[in-house]
Amino acid sequence: xxxxxxxxxxxxxxxxxxxxxxxxxxxxxxxxxxxxxxxxxxxxxxxxxxxxxxxxxxxxxxxxxxxxxxxxxxxxxxxxxxxxxxxxxxxxxxxxxxxxxxxxxxxxxxxxx
Amino acid sequence: xxxxxxxxxxxxxxxxxxxxxxxxxxxxxxxxxxxxxxxxxxxxxxxxxxxxxxxxxxxxxxxxxxxxxxxxxxxxxxxxxxxxxxxxxxxxxxxxxxxxxxxxxxxxxxx
Numbered sequence: 001x002x003x004x005x006x007x008x009x010x011x012x013x014x015x016x017x018x019x020x021x022x023x024x025x026x027x028x029x030x031x032x033x034x035x036x037x038x039x040x041x042x043x044x045x046x047x048x049x050x051x052x053x054x055x056x057x058x059x060x061x062x063x064x065x066x067x068x069x070x071x072x073x074x075x076x077x078x079x080x081x082x083x084x085x086x087x088x089x090x091x092x093x094x095x096x097x098x099x100x101x102x103x104x105x106x107x108x109x110x111x112x113x
Numbered sequence: 114x115x116x117x118x119x120x121x122x123x124x125x126x127x128x129x130x131x132x133x134x135x136x137x138x139x140x141x142x143x144x145x146x147x148x149x150x151x152x153x154x155x156x157x158x159x160x161x162x163x164x165x166x167x168x169x170x171x172x173x174x175x176x177x178x179x180x181x182x183x184x185x186x187x188x189x190x191x192x193x194x195x196x197x198x199x200x201x202x203x204x205x206x207x208x209x210x211x212x213x214x215x216x217x218x219x220x221x222x223x224x
Contacts (some may be wrong), residue, residue: 034209041212042119042201043156056211091155098210099144101158 004105006092012111013082021077022107027096033102034067035076035091043091048098049075082112115140117204119215126141127223131188134218136202143207145178145185150217159187159200192222 004022013019025032031050035043036059046060050088060067064083069075079086089109093102116139126132136145144163148156160169161176162185169176177190185202199219203212 001163006161031210035214040216042203042216045211045213048210050210059211099141101146101161102212103154103158104148105157 003108004038004092004103006105007110009106010109010111012113016081016111017112018078018080019082021079021090021092021110023075023077023092025073025075025092025106026103029094029096029103030072031049031095031098031100031102032069032075032094033095034075035093036061037089037091037107041090042047043096046077046090051099051108071092079110081108084112087112103104115204115206115209115213115217117202117213119202119218121218122216123219123221125221126192127224128194129191130195132192132203132220134187134200134205134220136185136187136215138183138204138213140183140204140206142204143209144181144205145182146203146205146212147176147185147187148203148214149209150200150201154198156201188219190221194222194224196220197222 032049034046037043048056049069062101064080066078089107091107092105121148147159167178173190199217201217203214
């Protein structure tokens with residue numbers, strides 16, 4: 001009955017490394033969102049899933065970013081060949097429907113050196 | 114694209130004073146949501162407004178949605194130290210499925 005969980009909580013990567021960030025949404029939540037939050041800014045939309053279908057990926061900043069939710073529950077955000085500008089907190093949120101309140105996870109703080 | 118502007122960026126008040134943050138969207142919204150993020154924490158849902166001109170209250174917090182469904186405000190009466198954090202509005206465009214967040218208003222309360 002816990003909320004949204006994310007792992008790892010902190011990730012340090014060397015520039016050029018690939019990283020994978022995991023999100024476990026609240027059980028039964030159909031909608032899953034990924035956001036990127038830079039320091040002092042609001043969350044910026046990256047991508048949206050309804051069950052296993054990725055319905056909107058318009059916020060992904062480049063083709064280095066890839067997200068999946070193969071079984072309609074756990075989701076993974078993968079960043080290939082990380083760059084320094086990828087350093088941010090990556091937030092995952094889930095909800096019953098896309099227009100409902102969203103429940104956020106604690107986030108993964110990614111630092112690219 | 115859709116933009117959501119939020120002012121002020123930062124406000125520092127004396128405990129007991131009132132606080133208001135304003136949110137304006139470049140497009141008409143189907144609903145607007147408000148979230149609070151404590152320092153080091155993640156956004157936590159406060160409320161959702163759907164109807165034109167809607168006003169909702171939660172204890173000392175009053176939320177309004179404009180008649181044109183393009184602006185909103187959050188007013189806190191008699192702030193307390195527990196109110197500190199960043200308050201975000203987030204707008205959902207009609208027939209859209211993604212929330213667009215404002216940059217947030219940071220509230221600090223001096224006791």
